[in-house]
Amino acid sequence: xxxxxxxxxxxxxxxxxxxxxxxxxxxxxxxxxxxxxxxxxxxxxxxxxxxxxxxxxxxxxxxxxxxxxxxxxxxxxxxxxxxxxxxxxxxxxxxxxxxxxxxxxxxxxxxxxxxxxxxxxxxxxxxxxxxxxxxxxxxxxxxxxxxxxxxxxxxxxxxxxxxxxxxxxxxxxxxxxxxxxxxxxxxxxxxxxxxxxxxxxxxxxxxxxxxxxxxxxxxxxxxxxxxxxxxxxxxxxxxxxxxxxxxxxxxxxxxxxxxxxxxxxxxxxxxxxxxxxxxxxxxxxxxxxxxxxxxxxx
Numbered sequence: 001x002x003x004x005x006x007x008x009x010x011x012x013x014x015x016x017x018x019x020x021x022x023x024x025x026x027x028x029x030x031x032x033x034x035x036x037x038x039x040x041x042x043x044x045x046x047x048x049x050x051x052x053x054x055x056x057x058x059x060x061x062x063x064x065x066x067x068x069x070x071x072x073x074x075x076x077x078x079x080x081x082x083x084x085x086x087x088x089x090x091x092x093x094x095x096x097x098x099x100x101x102x103x104x105x106x107x108x109x110x111x112x113x114x115x116x117x118x119x120x121x122x123x124x125x126x127x128x129x130x131x132x133x134x135x136x137x138x139x140x141x142x143x144x145x146x147x148x149x150x151x152x153x154x155x156x157x158x159x160x161x162x163x164x165x166x167x168x169x170x171x172x173x174x175x176x177x178x179x180x181x182x183x184x185x186x187x188x189x190x191x192x193x194x195x196x197x198x199x200x201x202x203x204x205x206x207x208x209x210x211x212x213x214x215x216x217x218x219x220x221x222x223x224x225x226x227x228x229x230x231x232x233x234x235x236x237x238x239x240x241x242x243x244x245x246x247x248x249x250x251x252x253x254x255x256x257x258x259x260x261x262x263x264x265x266x267x268x269x270x271x272x273x274x275x276x277x278x279x280x281x282x283x284x285x286x287x288x289x290x291x292x293x294x295x296x297x298x
Contacts (some may be wrong), residue, residue, distance in 0.1 A: 077156025
């Protein structure tokens, strides 16, 4: 869903109910209607989600947390919540999943009920850069610390900018809490000009992993772990499932001009990603918030 990178987040927030809202001449209602059919709206897998969580889980255990501790997770830009429900398999987890688009949250909450996860996952319509204060959990009342234990973001932080998102999310995260974000990066210093232009146009903040790591540290976090998502996270859980929906989706949209243009662009994206797969990828970054030396109190 990289097309979302081309429109300011505040425009989305202010106009998500406006059926005429366009993203580079695409009707946003068409885009949302397509992607809400998918389990995941970007590259990833259950295995990758659980692997990323395992790095945090081990660190928290090392801190001596009680086995009964519940990890309060904010899933930012959750889409239909594929990763939210994967995390909720852990008995120690409660996920509040945020997405600006009501259609995504409607689908997420329906799937949560279907899978019997109502006690562990809750979808909320809200922008990832403006979480309502009442949704920020209270922590240890003895020190008045508030905030989520973990902020999760699979392929969505680019909507508000990698560095901007990390800095902003510190306010929603308890001291010593963790962030886990997957982000598109270049994997080589040099790449074909055709692909460099295509990806830079669609993902302006794309850079090398070392640049992202520097931004993590400058935003006030200590890196914990990072790893590259395997190509199967693209082919098996994102690109192929997307392709299987195109024909049926076009029919459901009565071959409208907006739907035809959207599918055309997605086919182009699939072609470019597969042709130049060795030059880019997604990396999962896990980091821990450095103490801010201040306490958020109610």
